[in-house]
Amino acid sequence: MEPLSRFFYRRSEKALSDATLQASISRTTGKFVGARADAVAAFPGFETARDEGSRIKRETLDRLDHHLGRFIDEAERRGAVIHAARDGAEAREIATRIAKEEGVTLAVKSKSMVGEEVDLTGALEAAGVEVVESDLGEFIVQLAGETPSHIIAPAVHKTREQVSKLFVEKLGEPYTDKIPELVAIARRRLREKFLSAGMGVSGANFLCADTGSIALVTNEGNGRMGTTLPRVHLVVAGIEKVIPRLSDLPVFLRLLPRSATGQPISTYVSVLTGVKRPEDPEGPEKLHIILLDNGRSGILKGKYRDILKCIRCGACLNICPVYQSVGGHAYGWTYPGPIGSVLTPLMTGLAEGVPLANASTLCGACADVCPVKIPIPGLLLELRADERDRGLKDPAEVFGMKGYAAVMSRAGILEALERIAGVISSVFLKEGKAPWLPFRFSGWTDRRDFPAPAPQPFRKLWKKQRGIRPWNR
Numbered sequence: 033m034e035p036l037s038r039f040f041y042r043r044s045e046k047a048l049s050d051a052t053l054q055a056s057i058s059r060t061t062g063k064f065v066g067a068r069a070d071a072v073a074a075f076p077g078f079e080t081a082r083d084e085g086s087r088i089k090r091e092t093l094d095r096l097d098h099h100l101g102r103f104i105d106e107a108e109r110r111g112a113v114i115h116a117a118r119d120g121a122e123a124r125e126i127a128t129r130i131a132k133e134e135g136v137t138l139a140v141k142s143k144s145m146v147g148e149e150v151d152l153t154g155a156l157e158a159a160g161v162e163v164v165e166s167d168l169g170e171f172i173v174q175l176a177g178e179t180p181s182h183i184i185a186p187a188v189h190k191t192r193e194q195v196s197k198l199f200v201e202k203l204g205e206p207y208t209d210k211i212p213e214l215v216a217i218a219r220r221r222l223r224e225k226f227l228s229a230g231m232g233v234s235g236a237n238f239l240c241a242d243t244g245s246i247a248l249v250t251n252e253g254n255g256r257m258g259t260t261l262p263r264v265h266l267v268v269a270g271i272e273k274v275i276p277r278l279s280d281l282p283v284f285l286r287l288l289p290r291s292a293t294g295q296p297i298s299t300y301v302s303v304l305t306g307v308k309r310p311e312d313p314e315g316p317e318k319l320h321i322i323l324l325d326n327g328r329s330g331i332l333k334g335k336y337r338d339i340l341k342c343i344r345c346g347a348c349l350n351i352c353p354v355y356q357s358v359g360g361h362a363y364g365w366t367y368p369g370p371i372g373s374v375l376t377p378l379m380t381g382l383a384e385g386v387p388l389a390n391a392s393t394l395c396g397a398c399a400d401v402c403p404v405k406i407p408i409p410g411l412l413l414e415l416r417a418d419e420r421d422r423g424l425k426d427p428a429e430v431f432g433m434k435g436y437a438a439v440m441s442r443a444g445i446l447e448a449l450e451r452i453a454g455v456i457s458s459v460f461l462k463e464g465k466a467p468w469l470p471f472r473f474s475g476w477t478d479r480r481d482f483p484a485p486a487p488q489p490f491r492k493l494w495k496k497q498r499g500i501r502p503w504n505r
């Protein structure tokens with residue numbers, strides 16, 4: 033997927049004027065936020081699980097080479113073929129070569145953000161393979177010719193009415209806006225594909241090093257069907273997905289669904305180990321696993337390595353006021369929301385992704401809900417500092433911030449400016465509010481009033497009242 037994050041502001045403007053988009057996003061993410069809060073309240077061990085999940089991920093990253101090596105050995109011992117891809121181009125080349133060598137003409141794919149990252153579907157289709165997205169949200173997005181706008185709910189930007197119209201137009205189905213009927217249509221269309229596909233394509237939620245297993249956490253049966261029915265199973269996973277032991281998995285199975293959708297456990301948890309053995313009733317005869325770097329080993333070496341702890345739950349998107357307002361497509365690349373605001377500049381280049389690092393109020397809600405305790409606001413601040421150090425900041429902003437720092441560190445100047453601002457703003461007061469700010473600051477007041485300054489500055493009040501204690505009143 034070609035990154036378009038540098039156009040974030042323009043794309044956000046468009047999204048902000050789309051009331052239907054915002055209604056459909058908040059309908060789903062609002063539900064997720066409420067359900068997460070209930071699920072966390074009902075599970076007293078959640079904070080302990082967060083500490084444990086964060087610790088396991090940190091320790092894995094500290095010895096990633098070792099754990100990856102173990103995973104490769106164990107997976108190969110059970111019949112898997114491991115491929116290493118340095119970047120998206122290599123991953124695409126490997127995947128298309130596998131499809132060609134295995135004689136695949138039809139593939140069913142389950143949801144995979146790494147697949148989106150490297151545009152796996154596009155590459156396979158260009159090589160003559162029909163690729164059918166089998167996750168319902170991805171199926172909708174594929175029919176619409178769009179890209180996912182959320183990590184776990186790819187079609188969150190669409191209303192059910194829009195989906196109904198899409199099914200009429202693209203599938204020739206009768207109009208219905210009843211969700212069970214829409215699901216039944218997709219299920220009927222997909223079932224025949226599962227039965228005739230030569231290859232199933234999936235990502236991996238976790239790669240268990242000590243058994244060489246791939247763990248998939250899903251809410252639809254598509255992942256399990258797509259990875260067991262076709263003759264070939266192709267997995268594409270980022271190298272950071274490895275965890276040391278299968279016995280570490282339960283911690284993440286407690287964290288992931290609660291953080292994502294508020295479910296105590298996902299509908300399906302599949303642990304796939306090796307190829308089909310003679311005594312197995314089902315399973316793939318061939319298992320290919322592409323381990324993708326695509327900049328991850330560079331991130332691992334630097335100050336942003338914590339971002340590799342991410343388990344792609346989507347909780348930070350659901351809680352983020354910026355994501356809720358502009359939706360996922362505005363972010364311009366595979367990963368939207370707070371996680372995308374850190375990952376995109378790191379993976380596509382600072383100049384491309386840097387508007388995203390500024391697309392945050394730094395309210396800290398993302399860090400509060402992150403199940404593996406990634407300090408997202410701190411990483412965003414680091415990215416902003418990098419942006420300044422590399423000369424990518426707007427010079428006017430740098431000048432303005434220097435002026436701000438100079439004023440804030442000199443009490444006399446600050447007081448004088450407060451007085452001047454009070455006098456000027458009183459001229460423009462309307463019903464007790466200053467309705468707009470001029471020039472470059474107008475973004476603050478485009479959609480909200482700027483509160484009128486207090487009749488007396490805080491510092492003056494403080495001086496007046498200093499020495500007065502509640503018990504002296």
Ligand code: SF4
Binds near residue numbers: 401402403405
């Ligand atoms: S950064 Fe944390 S909250 Fe956001 S998707 Fe990753 S694990 Fe979930």
